[in-house]
Amino acid sequence: MNIHIQNGRVIDPKYGLDTVADLYVQAGRIAAIGSAPVGFVVEQTIDAVGLTVMPGIVDLAARLGEPGGEHKNKLQSELKAAVAGGVTSLCAMPDTKPALDQASLVQMLRQKTEALGLAHVLPLGALTRGLEGSELSEFAKLSAAGCVAFSQADAPLADTRVLYRAMQYAATYGITLRLRPQDVRLAAGGVAHDGQVATRLGLPGIPAVAETVAISTIVLLMKDSGAAVHLERVSTREGLEMIAAARAYGLKLSCDVSINHVHLADIDIGYFDSNMRLSPPLRSISDRDAIQHALLDGTIAAICSDHTPVGNDDKLLPFGEAAPGATGLEVLLPLVLAWAEQKHVPLPQALATITSGPAALLGLDAGQLAEGAPADLCVFDPHAEWTVTPAALKSSGKHTPFAGMALRGKVRYTLVGGKLVYSEQA
Amino acid sequence: MYNPQLNRHGELIHLLSTEGLPARILRQILDKAAGYVAAGEAGEKKHADLAGKTVFNLFFENSTRTRTTFEIAQKRLSADVHSLNIQASSTAKGETLLDTIHNLEAMGADMFVVRHAESGAPFLIAKHVKPGVAVVNAGDGRHAHPTQALLDMYTIRHFKGDFQNLTVAIVGDILHSRVARSQIHALTTLGCPEVRVIGPKTLLPRDVEQLGVRVFHDLQQGLQGVDVVIALRLQNERMNGALLPSANEFNQFYGLSREKLALAKPDAIVMHPGPMNRGVEIDSAVADGQQSVILDQVTFGIAVRMAVMSMLSEARA
Incomplete structure (x- = not known):
């Protein structure tokens, strides 16, 4: 289908493009920006006056609930949520039941998601078998089956030697490991950031050193093994300082943060609001400010949704018993826009954290608007205000720290591979 | 900030914490x-x-x-x-x-x-x-544990009249203690000018001074001149391990003995939320002594x- 997206504000974070222009889509790719290619026959026109046209969002971490959630048809609900949020490519976390640790499971996930024809799903392989932390998964076979990287999710590794071996083995194949930096023993029993709020509320704390000790171990093992590592969901100021130093030293180290941690801090727990029960925990205001700063100086390459649907039975519990996690796919874009507005971040720079930034980490040609790039696009109304109403979310996950909040920015059209997969009229 | 304990008339509708109560x-x-x-x-x-x-x-x-x-x-x-x-x-x-x-x-x-x-x-x-x-x-x-803290406030007021000129010391396992947190909020709200917490670093929560207390790690320094001493229960499972080497060492450095109590004001009262571990956080001579108001509590x-x-x-x- 040849699509003409007319008169939108076209933003391409990768090339710093920000202009009102027409965009032409042909054969699943971006054919031209500006004037129509020779011989272009318009089959569908999208009026984008007053709307912003950007590359589709690339999300480094979302939980789709499959394998394991088939009976609830979760794959479909979560991928509908993705395209409703303008997300066109997402990494599926491997902490499913069973864990994504076999090529056959990966193939099945890919087949099912391709059949749905919504967002592209990039599987993350389980770093260890069953995510049990001791035996490595078959990295090479899983990569061949389509895994883009390997992650241990929030599960601990048995010991430092497994981590060391995993790095050496991954380095053999040039595979990037994704690690959630958390020393499991220092974090044991904790449910909130170990600070003033946890002290006041009597919540067992997860100290910042649980993260920094893990990062220091990872950095030392990287130097030794030559492995490339991407740190998932960094949450502390000191951790970010260590990452910046390691990057300056020349290590192949990158990191992301969740959108929740860009906006929130432990103080937002209020009176034990279990919607604020997240992993990593919401840290101090100083940590949150450091995250915002590190997004600007490039230490953090990407903001992810860390989308985690949690059911009522697991969330309507006392804070410490509630399952960590929040739904995120449908609020990611407006929350990035809110951050940009509050901190006066130029829009192309802010949007890079959810497009070209994560795409570069994954080696994708998505996340940009170059001629010939895949026509994965998000067209949104930057002025549309809406209130986050959990029941109205398409995701099966209804719990979010931002419930009831008025946000600005609503996705109107999402295209994946040149196909319109989501549209919502104003 | 919205207060779930009060209605729009400012009346108590739930008692959940002493924090946030006027x-x-x-x-x-x-x-x-x-x-x-x-x-x-x-x-x-x-x-x-x-x-x-x-x-x-x-x-x-x-x-x-x-x-x-x-x-x-x-x-x-x-x-x-x-x-x-x-x-x-x-x-x-x-x-x-x-x-x-x-x-x-x-x-x-x-x-x-x-x-x-x-x-x-x-x-x-x-x-x-x-x-x-x-x-x-x-x-x-x-x-x-707001009702415990309130009965402690009642006891203090009963024996000391008011809170305006008092120094109160809370001794022991503050980290795990709901009683200590509720006491601290109640005391600071009622105008007690000095609340001290005394314990080893493993038993004090991070940033506890932000609750408005003075922190002491030395019991003898912390007890100097206090009007009220509150000993907290040390749970059995915390007596040996990484938090504390032994109940005996804890008793030697943080247990309330008659000698240590002598550092407080002569008319100081001794409180404990119960149940007591005699010989651990409090010696029998103190628990049953003249300054003890534990049964009044x-x-x-x-x-x-x-x-x-x-x-x-x-x-x-």
Whole structure:
């Protein structure tokens, strides 16, 4: 289908493009920006006056609930949520039941998601078998089956030697490991950031050193093994300082943060609001400010949704018993826009954290608007205000720290591979 | 900030924490309790404040003393009292906390007295009960034990008159103590100019000074010139391990002995929320000594709990 997206504000974070222009889509790719290619026959026109046209969002971490959630048809609900949020490519976390640790499971996930024809799903392989932390998964076979990287999710590794071996083995194949930096023993029993709020509320704390000790171990093992590592969901100021130093030293180290941690801090727990029960925990205001700063100086390459649907039975519990996690796919874009507005971040720079930034980490040609790039696009109304109403979310996950909040920015059209997969009229 | 404990008239509708309660409410509770104490001394034990009201005591965690004193207080106020030991019943069958609450509401509950191992559990319950149903926190995790703190305030006021010129020291395991947190908030709200916490670094929560207390690691320094000494219970499972090497070492450095108590003011009173580990956080010579008001605390506890529950039943819709 040849699509003409007319008169939108076209933003391409990768090339710093920000202009009102027409965009032409042909054969699943971006054919031209500006004037129509020779011989272009318009089959569908999208009026984008007053709307912003950007590359589709690339999300480094979302939980789709499959394998394991088939009976609830979760794959479909979560991928509908993705395209409703303008997300066109997402990494599926491997902490499913069973864990994504076999090529056959990966193939099945890919087949099912391709059949749905919504967002592209990039599987993350389980770093260890069953995510049990001791035996490595078959990295090479899983990569061949389509895994883009390997992650241990929030599960601990048995010991430092497994981590060391995993790095050496991954380095053999040039595979990037994704690690959630958390020393499991220092974090044991904790449910909130170990600070003033946890002290006041009597919540067992997860100290910042649980993260920094893990990062220091990872950095030392990287130097030794030559492995490339991407740190998932960094949450502390000191951790970010260590990452910046390691990057300056020349290590192949990158990191992301969740959108929740860009906006929130432990103080937002209020009176034990279990919607604020997240992993990593919401840290101090100083940590949150450091995250915002590190997004600007490039230490953090990407903001992810860390989308985690949690059911009522697991969330309507006392804070410490509630399952960590929040739904995120449908609020990611407006929350990035809110951050940009509050901190006066130029829009192309802010949007890079959810497009070209994560795409570069994954080696994708998505996340940009170059001629010939895949026509994965998000067209949104930057002025549309809406209130986050959990029941109205398409995701099966209804719990979010931002419930009831008025946000600005609503996705109107999402295209994946040149196909319109989501549209919502104003 | 929205306060789940007060209605729009500023009246107490739940007692969840001493934090966030204005001094006016705390004094009102203490004054009302004084009325019950006086009535009791005059031989008038039974009152009709809760006549016709159905109260459920929900103890998701074991307790003998707190539960008993709540039951006595409820019966003296003529309530219909039902005590449930929850570990043995519904949650073991997979029923969630809120399912349990909604079922008991359907049976006509007017008030829940809740003890739970998780910090914040009574807040969750208070958020989900019908309007007019009151929740009393009888101890949640490490967070709060407001009726204990209030009876401690009553005891301090009884023996010391007021809080304006007092120095109060809380000694021992502050980290795991809901009692200490509730005492600190109550004392600072009531105008106590100096609250000290004394303990080793493993038993003090991070940034505890932000609660408005002075931190001491040396008991002998910390006890200098204090008017009130509160020893906290050290749980058995914390006596040996990475938090503390032994109960014996703890007793030697942080246990209240007669010699150490001599550093406090001569008329200092000694309190303990109970149950005591004699020879660990407090020596028998101190617990049973002239300065001990530990049994007075227990007596006043009933009147304070009566006052709280009566006030809750009076709040306007």
